[in-house]
Amino acid sequence: MEKRFRPLALLWVLFLALAGRALILRLRYPGQRTSPWILGGLLGFLALRMLSLTRDWRRGRLPGTRLLLPALVCLEGLGLMIARGPGLTFKLRLATALVLEALLLVLAIRAWRSVRSQPGAWPEDRIALAFEAFLPPRAARLIALELVMLGSALRFLCGGFRDPAPPGFSHHREAALGGFLPALPLLIPGDILLLHALFPHLAPWLRWILHGSTIYAVLWLFGFYATLKARPHQICDGQLHLHQGLVKSVSFPVGLIQSIGPLPEFNDDWARHAHMKGVQKLVAAGPAVLELELSEPVRVLGLLGPGRPTTRLAFSVDDPAAFRAALEQV
Template structure:
């Protein structure tokens, strides 16, 4: 029923457009059907809005962060992927505002990872290239309205890249009571439960291809890299697979995660101090105990 109602609202809107624009009905019939459809849409929207508010409040009461709770609430109206995109937009802007106004503070359980990010270099590049692009728009495009469209798109893209980099800064890895929350800004996130971690190793690795973000290398089943600047600094092995939340849904199952962190030694020490699955003898720096 939930899935049916989720798709019924956009379906009714499409039917309304077809009936009104297609001209297949008389004016009286079209008006009557449109009124009936509008009434149905209003009833369905009201019912879905109530469910969405209840779902948001339930998520917040359960300790879920506001953005995840909002995404869950929007799934009442939209498929999960669309809901995630709708929430990401204001979240990026919120990260940008926090970064610009310095309204964030990394506590002892926060572990930044953004140093050396390719996005930082990319921002410097586009700061120089964007004015050139805007000048070319003015010189090469004869239509004023189209120049304005490209100008708005260029500025929006610039701001969005700044917002994405800001999310790397203000959303660090975080050691929580139930495990380690691992993130790459607003794009990728997962929580590795403490009782699943069976091995930690401080080890710098170069990511195949030198890429940044969440990488699944060919030929390495269950292995993933969450890299910054094409490198990782910490290797975490888990007893049961974990998955990242990505833009399009859950990632592949991961048994070994190679993770980037600004201070991998501090993160490793903090993890070892709190891990119930590692014996006291295995908590020396750089040791990776057997599963």
Template sequence: MGRWLIPAVIVLELALLATGVIDLGTGVQIVLVIELLLFVLVLVQARAAWATYRDARADGDDEVSAAGTALDAVLPAPAAAVFKQDLLLWRALFLAVRRKKDASADEAAIAYGKDVRLTMWLVLIADGVLLVVVHAALPWPTARTVMLVLGVLGVLWLAGFVATLYVYPHCVSPRRLRLRFASFYDISIPTSLIKSARIEKKSRGMRRSAEVVGDNLVMEVSSSTNVIVELSETHSVKLRRAEHPITTIHWYADEPAQAVELVRSFIGRPNDSASMGV
């Protein structure tokens, strides 16, 4: 209930004031009482979020994954998804400025989406030019300020998305094969379950960048995949809050031959990182 109570009360307050059901004076008094109660609820929710975060970190999650788990625990699903996306976008910009990738020391990074990156760079440049042109062309100071703020936010969002395509690569290690697309999908499969890997280009034209078709996990980039990984047994992956059993993974790499070679190099290799607590 706490997940929905805070946004519901805020919306109700605004609706009552906007429709004239309550006057401003009465509204202020009611709002003060309600906001005090909401403040207490926020403190309770914050404490619950912190406890969830600590538990997730204790279970081995990194900071971002633990923060996402905490947001899921205290916010409605749509709000949590928005906050997590913003968190990942800002983190991507931070990592890009530092020229770092989100990969552990024992993980080999595998790039994907070079065509998407080129397209998004062109869009980002075009939006930047449009922002300057609109700001110079508008004769009204207020409109210029509003459009400038919205334009800068839009450019920053695009820059964050471009950054995610660089700093959130696919990764493979003795522990896992981690497949991602920007900040939207992040799916891990234990390397110990991988039976084989090969190059095979396919195009299904999926509606989303990650889908489960039968017992196949399909992660397309630019409507195609070029690497197939087969598992030795059925493994369940979580996708859009549902568990799906899979035995085969179709995914995309910029350099498929190199990706297949990397995956094969970890097949059958003992997971030394487990003994080190990684």
């Protein structure tokens, strides 16, 4: 299949390259004067993107609300270029941030309420569907997943670890991550002390960004373990539902399974790599790993949407014998 040239992808590459260059120059030369030119280039690319979105909106390909977010960012950028005093710049940034946060908060609340009224729907699907009115589908799904991941972490830390696991075939009891959870909070003071010791003259804003990223990473790991526990593999109405926490999932009829068995032992990493080529993995380190071969290809739903079609899957499960016995009874 011949690959088509995608000007939009090239546009985003140039956009990210300019943004990265602007950040590097800002860090190396705080007083340099090339920032306005780079900002102008970024705004030019953003204006081209808005023209493309406007064309798709007029053709009925996407809702008009998709123009709101780039328009707000464009207005903020123009404000930064024409503002002559720090007061106006700060007020413009604050107003834009408040508008965006209010929109996202309202959408998230509405999505959570719709999930409660419709049992069986995953919350991230509803949140992503609400966010798609303002964001591209992949970005909407990624933000929705992160919100649910952090929400799962906070619920877990506030007593959710005592909740019993749902019915199904667990893959969290033997997970290696479970043994590290009590030690994860210790990473936060360790990170603070290490940064102060190694980089005593680091800019305060960059120091807080690094501290925030450490806290976020710790919460993300708690959330990942919580979703491993909350989403076991299930066999229901002739369908097999496999999960890797909130990160990956796939569902297909049990009748598609041609073979199932444990992963073979490999003499070296090269042999393992060759065997696992083309295999979609829903694996949590620790539990036993089973390999499935299907008669028809399926797509695993990941962080950014469905992946490539595959007929081979590898997944972890705490009790492989019980899982295989349940499949034989279907």
